[in-house]
Amino acid sequence: MSGLSAELNSVEREMAELLDRLDRWSLAYHRDDSPLASDAEYDSELRRLAELERANPELISPISPTQRVGDKPLPEFVSVRHKLPMLSLDNAFSGEDLEAFEQRNTSKLNIPSLRFCCEPKLDGVAMSLLYENGILVRAATRGDGSVGEDITHNARTMATVPLGLKRQDLPKVLEVRGEVVIPRADFQRLNERQARHGETIFQNPRNAAAGSLRQLDPRITAKRPLVFMAYSVGHVQGGTLPDTHSEVLTYLNELGFKVSELTRVVTGWREAENYVASILAQRDDGDVDIDGVVVKVDDFSQQNALGYVARAPRWAIARKFPAQEEVTTLLAIDFQVGRTGAITPVARLKPVFVGGVTVSNATLHNADEIARLDVRVGDQVIVRRAGDVIPQIVKVLVERRSGDPTPVVYPTKCPDCSSSLIRDVEEAVTRCDNSMACPAQQKAALEHFVSRKAMDIDGVGEKLLGQLFDQGLVKTAADLYLLTPQDLSALDRMGQKSATKVVRAIAASRETELSRFLYALGIREVGEATARALAAHFDSLDLIMTASRESLEEINDVGPIVAGHIHHYFSSQAKRQIVVCLLSAGISWPKKENKPDLTKSLADQTWVVSGKLESMSRDEAGAAIRQLGGHTAGSVSKKTDVLLAGPGAGSKLSKAQSLGVTIIDEAAFSEILREAGL
Numbered sequence: 001m002s003g004l005s006a007e008l009n010s011v012e013r014e015m016a017e018l019l020d021r022l023d024r025w026s027l028a029y030h031r032d033d034s035p036l037a038s039d040a041e042y043d044s045e046l047r048r049l050a051e052l053e054r055a056n057p058e059l060i061s062p063i064s065p066t067q068r069v070g071d072k073p074l075p076e077f078v079s080v081r082h083k084l085p086m087l088s089l090d091n092a093f094s095g096e097d098l099e100a101f102e103q104r105n106t107s108k109l110n111i112p113s114l115r116f117c118c119e120p121k122l123d124g125v126a127m128s129l130l131y132e133n134g135i136l137v138r139a140a141t142r143g144d145g146s147v148g149e150d151i152t153h154n155a156r157t158m159a160t161v162p163l164g165l166k167r168q169d170l171p172k173v174l175e176v177r178g179e180v181v182i183p184r185a186d187f188q189r190l191n192e193r194q195a196r197h198g199e200t201i202f203q204n205p206r207n208a209a210a211g212s213l214r215q216l217d218p219r220i221t222a223k224r225p226l227v228f229m230a231y232s233v234g235h236v237q238g239g240t241l242p243d244t245h246s247e248v249l250t251y252l253n254e255l256g257f258k259v260s261e262l263t264r265v266v267t268g269w270r271e272a273e274n275y276v277a278s279i280l281a282q283r284d285d286g287d288v289d290i291d292g293v294v295v296k297v298d299d300f301s302q303q304n305a306l307g308y309v310a311r312a313p314r315w316a317i318a319r320k321f322p323a324q325e326e327v328t329t330l331l332a333i334d335f336q337v338g339r340t341g342a343i344t345p346v347a348r349l350k351p352v353f354v355g356g357v358t359v360s361n362a363t364l365h366n367a368d369e370i371a372r373l374d375v376r377v378g379d380q381v382i383v384r385r386a387g388d389v390i391p392q393i394v395k396v397l398v399e400r401r402s403g404d405p406t407p408v409v410y411p412t413k414c415p416d417c418s419s420s421l422i423r424d425v426e427e428a429v430t431r432c433d434n435s436m437a438c439p440a441q442q443k444a445a446l447e448h449f450v451s452r453k454a455m456d457i458d459g460v461g462e463k464l465l466g467q468l469f470d471q472g473l474v475k476t477a478a479d480l481y482l483l484t485p486q487d488l489s490a491l492d493r494m495g496q497k498s499a500t501k502v503v504r505a506i507a508a509s510r511e512t513e514l515s516r517f518l519y520a521l522g523i524r525e526v527g528e529a530t531a532r533a534l535a536a537h538f539d540s541l542d543l544i545m546t547a548s549r550e551s552l553e554e555i556n557d558v559g560p561i562v563a564g565h566i567h568h569y570f571s572s573q574a575k576r577q578i579v580v581c582l583l584s585a586g587i588s589w590p591k592k593e594n595k596p597d598l599t600k601s602l603a604d605q606t607w608v609v610s611g612k613l614e615s616m617s618r619d620e621a622g623a624a625i626r627q628l629g630g631h632t633a634g635s636v637s638k639k640t641d642v643l644l645a646g647p648g649a650g651s652k653l654s655k656a657q658s659l660g661v662t663i664i665d666e667a668a669f670s671e672i673l674r675e676a677g678l
């Protein structure tokens, strides 16, 4: 072998190894949510591959990750005819509808019951991917079901779309179908980014996904957080597949596709309906919008015997959930003053059932949002409630507007104390700066102080605080600790017994934790996680009160803005006075910050499970958490109480660390389950 070809061989080998490693890391990250390498390691290997490719362009593989994003926009979209039509599904709205669906099919097949494969119905956009000899050759939208548009250039940009399928026994031609979705958290960030750049705000993740796929320029699509989840195969030629739909899903997962982890095989409509109930119960916790459950006859020979009616298969049905968007009327807009003085416009709506609850208020965020929507009182609006986000008005149906309602006039004076308002351009917030004397701010601060995650004072809520404030009995939080049962029993509908109970509850809150106390003060931008991080870092109120901005910024979760707010708070003579009064009222905490007591019930705690667990699946861990009264969520945020982390927890682990979220491992979790008798 000549020197040159030996060298080329070793380059080829290195490139092949890099491709293989990058592919494995990408699958672990994107398909399995369980990273094997850090982002920095991935980027560095990718850079090395790109460098070798630049030096040896003839060795570039069509399935190299460097080949995902094209650098030129397409002149126009090309139509493609699907080899097999992409059908739609009939709908079921109740258990009875499912019973009738099973009944129709069992009597046609003359069998007593059916095995179904149940999957979440993902609320996104359908996409078909065509592979020839394992290489992606075409991607298409559904279009009218028979003819769609070629979007290969865009599909290639998605990390969850394998460019090549690695397996020896692949059919010559394999069409994979699935849904393109945008996870809720990414959708929120996408809209924030769009707003910052003055670009279109998307109504919901589905519209954003559809808009992102219909781009001629793949460089735009590449910036959108699109995720492809496979749910079936279409055209297959030159090879055989498993005999059941559920096995095909496992097969697709092995080929490199992300498939829903919530899929389950059941027997009979009752089990299917139980599955529907369990998915509905988790709907708000998941990463992506789910608009129902698809129930499919699992056995392909039975599917074939059942066939199709019109444009829908007889063997599958969509069991729909309550809609997450509804139309209602905007009755009024109120301007509320929050505890930090921020003015929030709140839409009062004609009550409407959406996302499983009756909604009569929605947030309008700020003046920019009102201007963007051009929403006016009397308008018909689309309200959206998805996940645990506050209901939002996402669209005004301008074409339904009657007459010429007047545009909303944003207040220039505080609706409560009439002080002039200040507009904080950076934050797009209008604020009442009269923090010490604005009654609305004082009341909101008191409500925050007693709230569950702050001082957690039982039996003292908005109503009682309102009365105490209005009668001049309580102005600041410290006054609460001076109340006597006599003071309280003078109030409306307050007997001696309840008065004593309230005073006891207030007294009991004196023994607290430093993090709760810090959170209860209501310092701007200091949420529970930041308060916990501050307490853990300094373990002393004195040190926090005298800390410089720089030393505050040493904490992971604290940037210059938050450090500024903390510093500003404790520099104020009046605020320091409040703290002193509270301490002289007897509030105290143990020196070392206690971790939350994980051995009790998990009532109202939000958990995230990430990484690989040995003794159970992540789903089983989630089920146990919910059984103990906790909630589970798909991503780590300020609202997370505990992260259960196994090996490969990756970005969720680092996020939890930076937010000061309690992190436990599988052994500790097993201990909790044992204690709880599970």
Ligand code: IVH
Pocket: 087, 088, 089, 119, 120, 121, 122, 123, 124, 125, 126, 127, 142, 178, 179, 231, 232, 294, 313, 316, 318
């Ligand atoms: S199977 C013939 N499975 O729902 C059956 N569809 O109304 C074809 N969808 O446009 C669909 N999640 O894009 C199937 N797990 C799932 C799905 C799913 C979402 C969409 C699909 C289709 C629509 C049918």
